Amino acid sequence: MFSRRRQSQNPQDIDSTEREAKVSELRAEIGPLSGRSSQFGTDACLRRYLVARDWNVDKAKKMLQETLKWRAAYKPEEIRWNEVAHEGETGKASRANFHDLCGRTVLIMRPGKQNTSSGEGNVRHLVYLLENSILNLGEGQEQMTWLIDFTGWTLNTNISIKTIRDIIYIFQNHYPERLAISILYNPPKFFESIWKAIRYFLDPRTTQKLKFIYPNNKESLEFMKSSFDVENLPTEFGGKATLQYDHEEFSRLMAQDDVKTAKFWGLDDQRPRKITNGAFQG
Template identity: 60%
Template sequence: MFHLWSNSSHDEENDELKAKSKVNELKAALGPLSGRSLKYCTDECLKRYLDARNGNVGKSKKMLEATLKWRSTYKPDEIHWKEVAVEGETGKAFRANFHDRHGRTVLILRPGLQNTTLIDNQIRHLVYLMENAILNLPEGQEQMAWLIDFTGWSLSTSVPIKSARETINILQNHYPERLAVAFLYSPPRIFEAFWKIVKIFLDPKTFQKVKFVYPMNKESVELMRSYFDVDNLPTEFGGKATLKYDHDEFSRLMMEDDEKTSTFWGSSDKHKHGSSNSYSGAEVVPEPTSLAPPAS
């Protein structure tokens, strides 16, 4: 028995060394970084991009560089709640006040409560919530869980296929390995036609994380309850808790988090003096720093 445990421990150490070696290889391939790109590219971040590309350093580098370019233009870390608050008025998407059994942040989505028509702003709202969920991940956690309630959903409230594809591309390409699991709770039969098209855009890893749950299907219900405590889970998802979305209270929490976000990314002054979609010309750009360790 000791021999088996020893081998297992040895294998784990080898896996950790290989993973660390891959991270260092990716660091070296990326070259010197500065500012927010440097802050973004933590070891944990690099691991996620490597996982998303099955350890291929070249593909991971290409993916990560595309994200850094996207973040420098889209500026997800500079979206403030007041810019997207109208999207949250009905509670169609928000961060839950509970975690899953693994302690992960939970996002609740209720597409049947769609209240706007501007697709670009709907996507900005979701990106904002992704950034906020990441900000609120417990220490040691890299992923979140999604709960999607289809009450009231119809083809008239669904986003156009083109927009769904754009949203999926952003989530898959720029937030790799952030999703642990997504539970689609009791979707109507008509959703199947929409899903047949949308699932084409999902990569295999993401597709495996999407779980359909039907109240009459014991196996799917048990799977969901293996991730969530029924006392925390809202009744809309087959649990015992009452789901109450208070837009004013949620807005207060988001504005508090906006301050944390600004402090984290070093943009407190800009946050206090108004939002900007471009970096200030007076902003001092730090010297690029290499992520790779010095050669021994």
């Protein structure tokens, strides 16, 4: 007779002892990891995959194996800024120079500044920024905050639903539990119809992390004040700082971070690279 692995019906009922046992069980199921993949065998990484799959070891194992397969093919850690810099010329997505009050890295997205029509280019650019944001997480931090500003966004600057779907798929399946909260700031009325399509691709855990914020709403303003230092928060989001994207300065910062990335992954960053158009634990 084959025994069936017992899985708790309610993730909330799993105590700390059982959770640690599941981390050990998942590690045993995955087996030894070598090379770059060894970064995904840490307790913290395995725990994130288990949380994403409600502590179901079989599902977490499948999810992690798919991530390792994706990374082996896509090689996100090898993307360098010079390959995606053209996608960021307008500042449509960048890592902020401030953190939220929890000390988390903040990734600012401004879809109204969309500047290309390349679906793969947009995806690759965002994957680069995800890798970079994770690399720059503070000590003890595992998650980041997304601040999405809809100022100036129109249907003409919107990327395709397919590209949005691809981004959501990659983030949900290959960067589990990396998102603490995503703040959708001042979305226009017509976003509602697009939201219905986007929501279809989101799992409930991700949906719970989305917060709609409106500048004329008292509750929204209080939320922003409770989440960010208003002295550092740009005026666009109700703060007192100035948000002025400088592409040359950001490019210099990313070039420096590329050196850190190469060192972290043990890569020889002097090798030739193909220019395309288009602290880290998994």
